[in-house]
Amino acid sequence: MRIERVLVVDPLDGEYVGSVEAENGKIESVEADGEKPRxxxxxxxxxxxxxxxxxxxxxxxxxxEKVEEFFHSQGVVTFFPTSVSTSFxxxxxxxxxxxxxxxxxxxxxPYISLEKKGAQNPEFIRKPTDEEIDELLKYGSLRxxxxxxxxxxxxxxxxxxxxxxxxxxxxxxxxxxxxxxGYRAGxxxxxxxxxxxxxxxxxxxxxxxAGLLHDFYLEIISDGIHVSPKMVELIFKIKGCDRIxxxxxxxxxxxxxxxxxxxxxxxxxxxxxxxxLEDGTLAGSTLTFSRAVKxxxxxxxxxxxxxxxxxxxxxxxHMGLEEKGRISEGFDADLVILDFDLxxxxxxxxxxxxxxxx
Amino acid sequence: MRIERVLVVDPLDGEYVGSVEAENGKIESVEADGEKPRxxxxxxxxxxxxxxxxxxxxxxxxxxEKVEEFFHSQGVVTFFPTSVSTSFxxxxxxxxxxxxxxxxxxxxxPYISLEKKGAQNPEFIRKPTDEEIDELLKYGSLRxxxxxxxxxxxxxxxxxxxxxxxxxxxxxxxxxxxxxxGYRAGxxxxxxxxxxxxxxxxxxxxxxxAGLLHDFYLEIISDGIHVSPKMVELIFKIKGCDRIxxxxxxxxxxxxxxxxxxxxxxxxxxxxxxxxLEDGTLAGSTLTFSRAVKxxxxxxxxxxxxxxxxxxxxxxxHMGLEEKGRISEGFDADLVILDFDLxxxxxxxxxxxxxxxx
Numbered sequence: 001m002r003i004e005r006v007l008v009v010d011p012l013d014g015e016y017v018g019s020v021e022a023e024n025g026k027i028e029s030v031e032a033d034g035e036k037p038r039x040x041x042x043x044x045x046x047x048x049x050x051x052x053x054x055x056x057x058x059x060x061x062x063x064x065e066k067v068e069e070f071f072h073s074q075g076v077v078t079f080f081p082t083s084v085s086t087s088f089x090x091x092x093x094x095x096x097x098x099x100x101x102x103x104x105x106x107x108x109x110p111y112i113s114l115e116k117k118g119a120q121n122p123e124f125i126r127k128p129t130d131e132e133i134d135e136l137l138k139y140g141s142l143r144x145x146x147x148x149x150x151x152x153x154x155x156x157x158x159x160x161x162x163x164x165x166x167x168x169x170x171x172x173x174x175x176x177x178x179x180x181x182g183y184r185a186g187x188x189x190x191x192x193x194x195x196x197x198x199x200x201x202x203x204x205x206x207x208x209x210a211g212l213l214h215d216f217y218l219e220i221i222s223d224g225i226h227v228s229p230k231m232v233e234l235i236f237k238i239k240g241c242d243r244i245x246x247x248x249x250x251x252x253x254x255x256x257x258x259x260x261x262x263x264x265x266x267x268x269x270x271x272x273x274x275x276x277l278e279d280g281t282l283a284g285s286t287l288t289f290s291r292a293v294k295x296x297x298x299x300x301x302x303x304x305x306x307x308x309x310x311x312x313x314x315x316x317x318h319m320g321l322e323e324k325g326r327i328s329e330g331f332d333a334d335l336v337i338l339d340f341d342l343x344x345x346x347x348x349x350x351x352x353x354x355x356x357x358x
Numbered sequence: 359m360r361i362e363r364v365l366v367v368d369p370l371d372g373e374y375v376g377s378v379e380a381e382n383g384k385i386e387s388v389e390a391d392g393e394k395p396r397x398x399x400x401x402x403x404x405x406x407x408x409x410x411x412x413x414x415x416x417x418x419x420x421x422x423e424k425v426e427e428f429f430h431s432q433g434v435v436t437f438f439p440t441s442v443s444t445s446f447x448x449x450x451x452x453x454x455x456x457x458x459x460x461x462x463x464x465x466x467x468p469y470i471s472l473e474k475k476g477a478q479n480p481e482f483i484r485k486p487t488d489e490e491i492d493e494l495l496k497y498g499s500l501r502x503x504x505x506x507x508x509x510x511x512x513x514x515x516x517x518x519x520x521x522x523x524x525x526x527x528x529x530x531x532x533x534x535x536x537x538x539x540g541y542r543a544g545x546x547x548x549x550x551x552x553x554x555x556x557x558x559x560x561x562x563x564x565x566x567x568a569g570l571l572h573d574f575y576l577e578i579i580s581d582g583i584h585v586s587p588k589m590v591e592l593i594f595k596i597k598g599c600d601r602i603x604x605x606x607x608x609x610x611x612x613x614x615x616x617x618x619x620x621x622x623x624x625x626x627x628x629x630x631x632x633x634x635l636e637d638g639t640l641a642g643s644t645l646t647f648s649r650a651v652k653x654x655x656x657x658x659x660x661x662x663x664x665x666x667x668x669x670x671x672x673x674x675x676h677m678g679l680e681e682k683g684r685i686s687e688g689f690d691a692d693l694v695i696l697d698f699d700l701x702x703x704x705x706x707x708x709x710x711x712x713x714x715x716x
Binding site: 204 | 563
């Protein structure tokens with residue numbers, strides 16, 4: 001497979017016009033040839049936080065392939081199916097399904113704060129036991145978990161991190177000190193910042209302040225609704241390109257019409273693409289990843305190289321996906337071709353074209 | 359006058375061991391001579407926001423010289439006596455007094471937001487008339503005014519700024535857009551950030567977000583109470599050395615014992631050095647400037663050169679005091695000698711020693 005005359009955007013090498021050759025799913029060579037580019041080539045997007053799309057909920061449903069196909073059309077090749085707070089049996093069932101389907105999973109809850117539950121079902125929110133954690137660690141599909149550092153003991157955070165599970169702090173009312181206890185135990189990410197977090201106060205900067213002050217990766221839902229465009233700009237000013245990870249937090253309604261849906265056993269009403277519980281609480285998003293990237297560029301003025309970091313490279317680095325997130329020899333040939341307005345034209349997964357199909 | 363063998367700290371030239379020679383109130387020469395320094399020499403501190411000290415309130419009382427003497431002992435040579443919201447007659451009386459005493463004055467209110475009044479007397483808070491503004495502009499002693507951009511028309515902000523009055527936004531519930539209306543009209547400072555301001559929310563970043571995002575100078579009360587040490591660290595991370603101006607916001611109780619005092623006709627209770635109204639609202643501070651500088655250094659790890667910016671140079675630059683804030687030929691010989699723990703040893707005003715006296 002060969003892609004020619006594109007503006008290659010690599011998070012480390014930067015931008016240059018050239019060609020990319022792939023063989024056996026890997027990038028075999030990249031070559032700068034200086035011609036006028038016909039399109040942009042970036043590493044395919046990585047979404048570390050998505051609950052589903054096109055009518056499918058990863059936790060409830062089997063047909064993950066239908067979501068995958070939709071995600072391909074949005075430039076995403078790697079995604080982390082994400083649960084919400086649920087019973088232990090259903091968590092295990094979800095992890096088993098991920099294992100069968102060869103996906104890395106994200107457990108969002110249930111070890112979170114009731115006060116900052118957002119759209120999570122309070123019925124299932126609780127503290128973990130050591131036995132539960134040991135059981136979860138048996139599943140190779142578990143790669144990341146969102147938990148609240150004031151709810152979960154640092155010893156458990158340490159155990160997870162040392163077992164290769166990336167702990168993300170979220171749905172949390174943690175003070176600054178409580179958040180830093182999580183940090184010292186190894187947590188280096190914060191889930192959909194600054195949604196469902198104790199807010200920044202000038203006499204107790206809390207987990208939001210910790211996220212801005214220290215080198216946490218921050219997940220951002222750049223739909224302009226969960227976080228205003230100006231707040232995205234401010235976060236970008238503070239954190240720069242290297243510590244932001246764009247996510248969709250998409251729910252099953254994504255890619256479908258407005259209407260009534262479900263999330264973790266709770267009714268969700270989607271109006272003008274905005275998903276809310278009956279009480280108005282935002283309940284995930286219907287954001288697509290390609291829209292997230294466009295928005296982020298518009299809100300911040302970030303250049304293409306920076307966009308490649310926040311849309312794939314940072315996630316790959318943080319999650320330990322060592323062969324993803326770059327356009328360089330030996331990396332997976334997961335690629336997205338975009339026009340100059342950042343619309344998705346073609347997508348490749350391990351060197352195979354997956355969008356458009358056929 | 360000659361000061362020898364000190365670590366000269368200039369905001370632009372940086373740090374070097376040397377000697378300073380002054381003549382006729384001006385610095386005549388500075389000389390690097392490389393010896394081991396016996397102390398630190400910095401430009402004397404400038405406090406742009408103080409209501410008084412040692413039992414004297416600038417608005418109510420005449421004995422400003424008593425405050426000045428106390429301020430000298432804290433390293434401050436230039437200070438801006440600051441009013442609170444009061445009647446127009448008393449504002450005029452205050453500006454006349456400043457004129458007689460050769461001081462530049464700061465009017466804090468009354469053109470502020472009732473919702474964010476802090477410890478200001480609501481009885482006097484109101485919108486300005488054009489006639490009032492024209493009257494105020496007759497006083498050369500008026501150099502700066504704190505007002506709320508959602509209360510005062512941009513045309514008035516423009517008129518003030520174009521008349522050489524520095525407008526500081528404060529005691530304000532402004533949205534981001536309202537704050538930026540003030541910015542576009544010329545305002546470039548925010549009063550005691552982020553106290554008495556609409557707080558940062560991730561869907562409406564407000565005036566606090568505007569202050570962090572754009573090149574406003576931010577006044578900071580670094581007593582560790584108005585703003586927590588971690589919040590000071592975060593503001594420093596975002597704004598750097600060039601856009602922070604330390605202030606005391608000190609009231610008449612400063613330098614005295616705990617007890618009952620008054621501010622703008624309201625009772626103030628000072629306990630453990632913390633000044634509050636009866637309802638618990640913080641009411642100015644009892645912070646001294648030398649303590650503010652020490653605290654800021656401790657909270658942020660800022661180096662001496664940076665401390666010289668936030669304690670004098672930035673204020674001088676913003677307020678148009680062109681001959682202050684530097685240790686360089688031709689500048690006013692306003693100097694403070696500090697030990698290596700930043701305790702004030704000696705203070706010079708126009709080359710004359712004013713502390714210790716005699």
